[in-house]
Amino acid sequence: MSVMGRVALVTGGAQGIGRAVVEALLRSGAKVSVVDINQSCGDVCKSELDAEFGGDNCAFIQCDVTDGHALRDAFQKTVELFGRLDIVINNAGINNEKNWEKTIDVNLTSLIKGTYLGLEHMSREHGKRGGTIVNVSSMAAFLHSPHQPVYTATKHGVIGFTRAMADASILGNYGVRINALCPAFVDTPLLQSVEDEDNMGKFIKFKEDFKRSMDKFGVLQPSLIAEGMMTLITDPSLNGAVMKITCSKGIHFHTYEPMST
Numbered sequence: 485m486s487v488m489g490r491v492a493l494v495t496g497g498a499q500g501i502g503r504a505v506v507e508a509l510l511r512s513g514a515k516v517s518v519v520d521i522n523q524s525c526g527d528v529c530k531s532e533l534d535a536e537f538g539g540d541n542c543a544f545i546q547c548d549v550t551d552g553h554a555l556r557d558a559f560q561k562t563v564e565l566f567g568r569l570d571i572v573i574n575n576a577g578i579n580n581e582k583n584w585e586k587t588i589d590v591n592l593t594s595l596i597k598g599t600y601l602g603l604e605h606m607s608r609e610h611g612k613r614g615g616t617i618v619n620v621s622s623m624a625a626f627l628h629s630p631h632q633p634v635y636t637a638t639k640h641g642v643i644g645f646t647r648a649m650a651d652a653s654i655l656g657n658y659g660v661r662i663n664a665l666c667p668a669f670v671d672t673p674l675l676q677s678v679e680d681e682d683n684m685g686k687f688i689k690f691k692e693d694f695k696r697s698m699d700k701f702g703v704l705q706p707s708l709i710a711e712g713m714m715t716l717i718t719d720p721s722l723n724g725a726v727m728k729i730t731c732s733k734g735i736h737f738h739t740y741e742p743m744s745t
């Protein structure tokens with residue numbers, strides 16, 4: 485599937501992995517709505533993207549994804565601005581073991597809401613033409629991190645939810661492909677949270693162990709994550725797929741036993 489002329493909404497798109505994905509989409513001819521809580525970062529992002537890709541191709545919508553009404557408005561505004569919606573990237577995420585309820589809210593609850601809103605705007609069930617959703621999980625869903633138990637739980641949850649919804653999409657003939665992306669460590673501002681007791685809480689005492697884990701597995705560049713993301717967005721054969729991206733194996737897929745009947 486070509487993304488030329490398609491419309492995408494990317495949560496957490498103002499920096500890091502989300503920003504790299506936004507750039508990849510714009511480079512391929514999509515129009516993109518960047519949905520992010522950070523107004524100043526979003527303003528900078530918007531002006532830089534306008535300079536590179538032209539002013540009519542991208543919008544910044546300031547929105548806290550945990551605010552259900554604001555998230556609904558962000559989807560609606562995207563459709564009003566660009567006339568349609570084809571691609572939803574639920575990427576916004578945080579690492580906060582101190583305020584772990586917020587981590588569940590941002591990383592899992594809001595991602596579920598984003599998926600349901602995406603279906604409202606794209607599913608044949610709602611009289612729409614179909615589309616694709618990618619939910620951002622993490623390698624922490626496979627190699628659980630003792631430094632981030634709740635973060636790890638949310639990323640497991642993202643995979644379970646995504647695979648179940650992908651099957652629901654087939655059963656319900658939604659016409660929407662739903663996949664998950666699991667990067668290992670990526671060089672973004674999120675990694676700085678390992679230094680901060682406000683984020684790590686009582687697990688800050690494991691921070692050196694955490695850093696050893698990063699040294700062991702290496703740190704990826706956001707551009708490689710965007711490359712994997714573009715495959716999930718454009719390959720029509722992928723639904724319920726779980727893509728892993730690691731330094732050792734690059735872009736590859738997790739394999740599951742077939743479900744028993």
Ligand SMILES: NC(=O)C1=CN([C@@H]2O[C@H](COP(=O)(O)OP(=O)(O)OC[C@H]3O[C@@H](n4cnc5c(N)ncnc54)[C@H](O)[C@@H]3O)[C@@H](O)[C@H]2O)C=CC1
Pocket residue numbers: 495496497498499500501502519520521522525547548549550575576577578590620621622623666667668669670671672673674675
């Ligand atoms: N950096 C890494 O090592 C890895 C990151 N991930 C996941 O990738 C996703 C993106 O992470 P990064 O780009 O690394 O993080 P980041 O911290 O660089 O960027 C996250 C973006 O999300 C936005 N955001 C945070 N809370 C929000 C909220 N409530 N509403 C709207 N926007 C919000 C931030 O303002 C920021 O622009 C997250 O889901 C993260 O868990 C997965 C594996 C590895």
Ligand SMILES: CC/C=C\C[C@H](O)[C@H](O)/C=C/C=C/C=C\C=C\C(=O)C/C=C\CCC(=O)O
Pocket residue numbers: 579621622623624627629632635667668669674675676677678701728729730731732733
């Ligand atoms: C302070 C850091 C905050 C957030 C970063 C997140 O924790 C990030 O989401 C966590 C990533 C955890 C990665 C864990 C393991 C990585 C493993 C590998 O790279 C390779 C190992 C095995 C590969 C197995 C396979 O691919 O099948």
